[in-house]
Amino acid sequence: MTPVQGVDQAFWYILGFSTLLLFGITAVMIYFVIRYRRSKNPVASDIRGNYFLEIVWTIIPTLIALSMFYVGWTSYIGLRTVPENAIEIDVAGQMFSWLFVYENDKETENELVVPLGEAIKLNVTSLDVLHSLYIPAFRIKIDAVKGMETYVWFSADKIGEYDIQCTEYCGTGHSAMLAKLRIVPESEYLKWLEEE
Numbered sequence: 654m655t656p657v658q659g660v661d662q663a664f665w666y667i668l669g670f671s672t673l674l675l676f677g678i679t680a681v682m683i684y685f686v687i688r689y690r691r692s693k694n695p696v697a698s699d700i701r702g703n704y705f706l707e708i709v710w711t712i713i714p715t716l717i718a719l720s721m722f723y724v725g726w727t728s729y730i731g732l733r734t735v736p737e738n739a740i741e742i743d744v745a746g747q748m749f750s751w752l753f754v755y756e757n758d759k760e761t762e763n764e765l766v767v768p769l770g771e772a773i774k775l776n777v778t779s780l781d782v783l784h785s786l787y788i789p790a791f792r793i794k795i796d797a798v799k800g801m802e803t804y805v806w807f808s809a810d811k812i813g814e815y816d817i818q819c820t821e822y823c824g825t826g827h828s829a830m831l832a833k834l835r836i837v838p839e840s841e842y843l844k845w846l847e848e849e
């Protein structure tokens with residue numbers, strides 16, 4: 654399973670349970686409001702606890718919460734475990750653009766080009782204030798911090814052009830701090846890498 658599938662699975666799993674609980678609890682609540690309204694049930698009964706029910710409503714939500722943690726944790730592991738053969742590219746955020754430095758010291762601004770079929774590791778930092786590198790198509794987001802290196806990785810498995818955004822408010826030009834990720838065939842990448 655790719656990290657993208659892992660993140661999506663965790664999202665749908667948690668959303669599914671949340672939706673189920675929302676409608677389930679609301680339905681029971683409406684039923685009780687009608688069934689035990691004052692005109693039908695004028696004297697409230699005094700219930701002194703029920704071990705069986707209390708155990709059930711403790712254990713089931715605990716299992717649900719733990720399973721959500723498990724699904725989230727395993728997808729997080731996928732996001733943090735970089736394949737060994739990954740191509741490394743240095744990324745620096747600055748007010749208000751993204752800089753990319755490749756293995757052969759080629760530099761680009763607001764354009765990240767990578768070869769199809771490779772794992773890409775981005776070593777992220779900032780030249781000034783806090784920024785955050787966000788590539789929604791690959792479900793990755795990481796803070797860019799001056800004096801510190803953070804990382805993300807993704808598998809460049811589909812040719813195309815994808816958005817890169819800054820998602821940490823960094824000043825007046827924040828909303829314009831956009832870049833493009835281009836995934837191209839390997840041969841095109843190698844040619845591009847050698848261009849000035």
Ligand SMILES: [Cu+2]
Pocket residue numbers: 746747749783784785819820821822823827830
């Ligand atoms: Cu920014």
